[in-house]
Amino acid sequence: MQGYCNPGQWLTFNPRTHKPTCQTNPCLKFAPRSLLETFVLYQGACVPLNSPCAEVNNGVVKFISDFVLPRCSTGSASSKAVGAPAQGCKPGSHLAHNGKCQPIFEW
Numbered sequence: 001m002q003g004y005c006n007p008g009q010w011l012t013f014n015p016r017t018h019k020p021t022c023q024t025n026p027c028l029k030f031a032p033r034s035l036l037e038t039f040v041l042y043q044g045a046c047v048p049l050n051s052p053c054a055e056v057n058n059g060v061v062k063f064i065s066d067f068v069l070p071r072c073s074t075g076s077a078s079s080k081a082v083g084a085p086a087q088g089c090k091p092g093s094h095l096a097h098n099g100k101c102q103p104i105f106e107w
Contacts, residue, residue: 009025013068041069049062059073
């Protein structure tokens, strides 16, 4: 997820300190074909979320409870992405968790 990071970066967790850190998002170079397609870093490569994977029979790459990184798992497809870039929305709006553009609110 981009979180408080600059555009072009995403929020990751340092495995040694267990603290959040901003890093360059390597998957931004892969243009999604739709607002609902999201590329995630899986086993060192950028792959579309919900793409087939070989580690589990009939598995797909998705986010599951209790794991920060995407995993190969069966079951319903994942619609949320920790690493989803906010792309395709008009200025003054952002891509919300439901895949739709929402206006930006300042508090």
